[in-house]
Amino acid sequence: MRSFPRAMRGTTRRAVLAGGLAAVLTASLAACGSSDDEVTGGGVGTAEKPVSIRMIANDAFARQWQDQMVPEFNKLYPNIKVTIDGVPYGDLLAKEMLELTAPDPTYDLIVADDPWIPQLAKTGGLADLKGDLGKFTKADYDWDDFNTGPLAAGEWQGKQYSVPVRSNELLMFYNKTLYAKAGLPEPTPKLTWQQYLEQAPKLVQDTNKDGKPDAWAVGTYFTKDPLTPTIWQTILNSNGGQLLDGDNKPAFNTPAGVAALQTHIDLLKYAPPGAATYQFNEPLEAFRQGKTATMFMWGSVYKGTAVDPKTTTLKPEQVGIQVMPVGSLSAGAHRGMWTAAVAKKSKQAEASWTLLQWLSSKQGEQWQSNTLGVFPARKSTLSSTPQQEWLVPVFKAIADGYVAIDAGKMWRPKLPESDAIQQILATQTSRAMSGQATAEQALQTAADEVSKLLKSKGY
Amino acid sequence: MTTNTQTAPARGGTSSPAGPGDRRSRRPRAGGPGLRHRWRDLASRWVFLAPALVILAAVLAYPLFYTVWISFSELDLATFTPARSVGWMNYRTVLEDPGFLNSLKVTGVYLALALPLQMLLGFGIAFLLNVEWRGRGVLRALFLIPMVVVPVVAGGVWKMLLDPLWGFVNYVLGLVGIGPVNWLSDPTLAMVSLVLIDTWRWTPFVVLIASAGIMSLPGDVLEAARVDGAGWWATLRKIVLPLLAPVILAAFIVRWLGAVKMFDIALAATKGGPGQATDVVNLYIYEKAFRSLEFGTASSMATMVLAITMVLTFLFLRLNRYLEKRW
Numbered sequence: 001m002r003s004f005p006r007a008m009r010g011t012t013r014r015a016v017l018a019g020g021l022a023a024v025l026t027a028s029l030a031a032c033g034s035s036d037d038e039v040t041g042g043g044v045g046t047a048e049k050p051v052s053i054r055m056i057a058n059d060a061f062a063r064q065w066q067d068q069m070v071p072e073f074n075k076l077y078p079n080i081k082v083t084i085d086g087v088p089y090g091d092l093l094a095k096e097m098l099e100l101t102a103p104d105p106t107y108d109l110i111v112a113d114d115p116w117i118p119q120l121a122k123t124g125g126l127a128d129l130k131g132d133l134g135k136f137t138k139a140d141y142d143w144d145d146f147n148t149g150p151l152a153a154g155e156w157q158g159k160q161y162s163v164p165v166r167s168n169e170l171l172m173f174y175n176k177t178l179y180a181k182a183g184l185p186e187p188t189p190k191l192t193w194q195q196y197l198e199q200a201p202k203l204v205q206d207t208n209k210d211g212k213p214d215a216w217a218v219g220t221y222f223t224k225d226p227l228t229p230t231i232w233q234t235i236l237n238s239n240g241g242q243l244l245d246g247d248n249k250p251a252f253n254t255p256a257g258v259a260a261l262q263t264h265i266d267l268l269k270y271a272p273p274g275a276a277t278y279q280f281n282e283p284l285e286a287f288r289q290g291k292t293a294t295m296f297m298w299g300s301v302y303k304g305t306a307v308d309p310k311t312t313t314l315k316p317e318q319v320g321i322q323v324m325p326v327g328s329l330s331a332g333a334h335r336g337m338w339t340a341a342v343a344k345k346s347k348q349a350e351a352s353w354t355l356l357q358w359l360s361s362k363q364g365e366q367w368q369s370n371t372l373g374v375f376p377a378r379k380s381t382l383s384s385t386p387q388q389e390w391l392v393p394v395f396k397a398i399a400d401g402y403v404a405i406d407a408g409k410m411w412r413p414k415l416p417e418s419d420a421i422q423q424i425l426a427t428q429t430s431r432a433m434s435g436q437a438t439a440e441q442a443l444q445t446a447a448d449e450v451s452k453l454l455k456s457k458g459y
Numbered sequence: 460m461t462t463n464t465q466t467a468p469a470r471g472g473t474s475s476p477a478g479p480g481d482r483r484s485r486r487p488r489a490g491g492p493g494l495r496h497r498w499r500d501l502a503s504r505w506v507f508l509a510p511a512l513v514i515l516a517a518v519l520a521y522p523l524f525y526t527v528w529i530s531f532s533e534l535d536l537a538t539f540t541p542a543r544s545v546g547w548m549n550y551r552t553v554l555e556d557p558g559f560l561n562s563l564k565v566t567g568v569y570l571a572l573a574l575p576l577q578m579l580l581g582f583g584i585a586f587l588l589n590v591e592w593r594g595r596g597v598l599r600a601l602f603l604i605p606m607v608v609v610p611v612v613a614g615g616v617w618k619m620l621l622d623p624l625w626g627f628v629n630y631v632l633g634l635v636g637i638g639p640v641n642w643l644s645d646p647t648l649a650m651v652s653l654v655l656i657d658t659w660r661w662t663p664f665v666v667l668i669a670s671a672g673i674m675s676l677p678g679d680v681l682e683a684a685r686v687d688g689a690g691w692w693a694t695l696r697k698i699v700l701p702l703l704a705p706v707i708l709a710a711f712i713v714r715w716l717g718a719v720k721m722f723d724i725a726l727a728a729t730k731g732g733p734g735q736a737t738d739v740v741n742l743y744i745y746e747k748a749f750r751s752l753e754f755g756t757a758s759s760m761a762t763m764v765l766a767i768t769m770v771l772t773f774l775f776l777r778l779n780r781y782l783e784k785r786w
Binding site for chain 2: 094224226420
C-alpha cells in the first residue's frame with residue numbers, strides 16, 4: 001500500500017523544482033523517471049489489508065464525489081479506500097502531465113477533460129483499459145451500451161484509455177417566462193439559427209418598464225478562453241464544417257467558418273452589457289438571475305440553474321433545455337466528456353479500474369444521475385425513467401445531443417496538440433469579438449498559426 | 460549626503476571586519492603563521508558562506524541553468540526531460556512569433572503607463588503623509604492593505620467591480636449618468652484597467668519607500684533654504700528632488716523588477732484579452748508553457764526576457780550610481 005509520506009515526497013520534489021523554474025519560466029518541469037510497462041494489479045483489498053487509491057479531479061466536483069460517491073462505492077467495495085484531490089480546471093492538465101511523467105506518481109486515477117486524452121496518453125502514462133487492464137474487467141461490464149460519442153472521447157490510436165464518468169454537452173437553455181413576455185413561442189429542437197437570430201432582438205426587453213433594457217437575449221462564452229471557440233465550432237459543425245480535415249490541415253478558414261464565427265460575434269449584440277468578458281460563471285449567473293432568455297452552456301449546470309434554490313432564482317417549470325439551433329446538417333451540441341483513466345505506474349491498478357468500472361457501469365451511472373444529477377453516457381441510462389422528474393427533459397436533450405455530436409463530429413481536435421489549437425482559436429476569436437480583426441482576418445491568422453504548429457509537430 | 464556617508468565605510472568593510480589597515484599589517488609571510496592564519500580565515504569565510512551558496516545554487520542557479528538548457532532542446536513530454544539539442548531553433552521560432560513580439564510591445568506599454576503613474580502617485584501621497592495631520596497614521600496603515608492582497612484575488616475582485624452589469628464602479632458612474640463602461644472588453648480600456656489595478660496594488664509600496672526617503676532628508680539643508688528665502692517650489696525643485704533622486708530611482712528599479720514579471724493580475728482580470736490587448740509577456744510565456752505545453756519555445760522566451768530585463772536593470776543601476784555621485 002502506498003504510504004502518504006511517500007506519495008508526498010514525489011509531490012514535494014516536483015513542487016520545489018517547479019517553484020524554482022517558475023521564477024524564470026513560470027512553467028514547471030518534473031524530474032524524469034524510468035518507465036514501467038508492466039501494469040501491476042494490487043488486488044481490491046481485504047478487511048485485514050485494505051488498499052488505498054488516490055484520484056486527481058476537477059475541484060468543481062471532487063468534493064461531491066468524495067462526500068457522496070465514495071461512500072456509495074464503499075458499500076460494495078469496503079476495502080478500497082479512495083481519496084480524491086480537487087484541482088482548479090486551469091491547473092489540472094499541467095498537473096496531470098507532471099503526475100504521469102513522474103517516477104513515482106501520487107495518483108492512481110486521472111480525471112481528464114474531453115480533448116486531453118491524446119496529450120496524456122502520448123506520455124505513455126495511461127493504462128490501456130481493454131489491453132493492460134482487460135484481465136481485471138468484469139464480465140458484465142457492457143462496453144456496447146455506451147453511446148459512441150462519449151466512449152470515443154477516451155479512445156486514442158485504437159486504445160481505450162479512459163471511460164466517461166461525467167458526460168457533458170453544450171446545450172441551449174431558455175427562460176420560458178422571458179419568451180412569454182416577449183410574445184415569442186418557446187423554442188423547439190427544430191429552431192434554426194436564422195429563426196433564433198430573427199427572434200433575438202425581441203428578447204432584449206424592458207420588463208420593468210423603466211425605459212432601460214433589463215433582460216437580454218443571450219449569454220454564453222465570449223471572452224478569451226479556450227472554450228469560447230466551441231460556440232462557433234458547434235455552429236460550423238451543424239452546417240457540416242470541420243475544424244481540421246482528414247490530413248489534420250485547418251478546414252475552418254472557409255465561408256462557412258467565417259459565417260459561423262460571425263454568428264457568434266452577432267450574438268454579442270443581444271447580450272447584456274459587458275458580455276464580451278463572459279466566460280463560464282458570468283452567463284450562468286445572468287441566466288440564473290433571469291437576465292437572459294437563452295444561454296448556450298454546458299448542460300451539466302441544469303440542476304444548479306433550474307432546480308437548486310440555493311443557486312438559482314428560477315424553477316424547473318421556467319427553464320427549458322434542448323440542443324443548440326439547427327444548421328444545414330443537424331442540430332448543434334458539443335461534446336465535453338470528463339473521462340477517467342488509470343495511471344500506468346499505479347501499484348493499485350486493479351482497485352482503480354474497479355472504481356472506474358463501478359462508476360461507469362449501468363448501476364453506478366444510474367446512481368450518479370439520480371442522486372447527483374450527473375449526465376449519463378449509456379444508452380440504457382438515457383432510455384430509463386429517471387427518479388427525478390426534472391431529469392426527463394434533460395435526458396431527452398442529452399440523447400438528441402449525442403445524435404447531433406455523432407452527425408457533425410462535434411468535438412475539439414483529437415490530437416495531443418488540441419489545447420494548443422484551442423489557445424490559438426481563443427486568441428483570434430477574441431480579436432474578432434473585440435473588433436481588433438474581422439472574422440475573415442481572425443480565421444486566416446488562426447489557420448496560419450495552426451498550420452505552423454501542426455507542421456512543426458510533423459503532421 | 461546621507462546615502463554616500465553610509466555607503467563609504469561599507470565598501471571598505473565588506474572585505475574584512477578588521478579594515479584595510481589591519482589587512483595590510485597581516486600580510487602573510489611565506490610559510491609562516493601568517494599564511495596559516497590567512498588560510499584559516501579564508502576557510503572559515505567559505506564555511507559560513509557555503510549554506511547560502513548551496514541554497515542559492517539550488518533555487519536560483521539550477522532552475523536558471525535548466526531553463527536555458529531546455530531553451531536549446533526539444534522537451535520530451537513522455538519523460539519531461541530535454542530529448543535532443545535543437546540549437547537556436549527555439550529562438551528563431553520565438554523571433555518569428557508575432558504573438559511574442561506583440562506581448563513584448565504590450566508589456567512595454569503597460570510598463571510605460573504603470574511605472575510613472577505609480578511613482579508620481581507614490582511620492583505625491585508620501586509628501587502628503589509627511590505633513591502632520593490627524594489620522595495620518597490610520598491612513599498610512601490602510602494604504603498597506605492592497606499590498607497584502609493576493610494578485611489573483613485582486614484581479615478577480617476588480618473584474619467584479621468593473622463589470623458593466625453588476626459592478627460597483629459602473630453603478631457609481633451610472634448615478635452621474637455615465638456608462639455603462641465596458642472596462643475589460645474594450646482593448647484600450649482593458650489596458651487602462653490593468654494599469655489601474657496594478658497601480659491600486661503597488662502604489663502603497665512606493666509610498667512606503669518614498670516616506671522613508673523623505674524622512675531621511677537633512678533638516679539643516681531645508682532650514683538653510685528657508686533662511687535664504689527659497690519658496691516651496693524652489694525648495695522642491697532645487698533641493699528635495701535632487702536629494703531624493705537616488706531614492707526615486709531605487710524605488711523605480713524595485714517596481715520595475717516587480718512590474719516586468721506581472722502576469723497574475725492580467726490572468727485573473729482579462730486573460731490577456733480582449734484579443735492580445737493585455738497579453739503581457741509573462742502571461743504569454745505562461746500560456747505557451749502550461750496550456751500549449753511548448754516548453755522549449757517558452758524557455759527561449761523566458762531566457763530572452765531575462766536577458767532584456769538584466770540589461771535594462773543594469774542600465775538603471777548605473778544611472779542610480781551616477782545620480783548618487785552627482786549629488
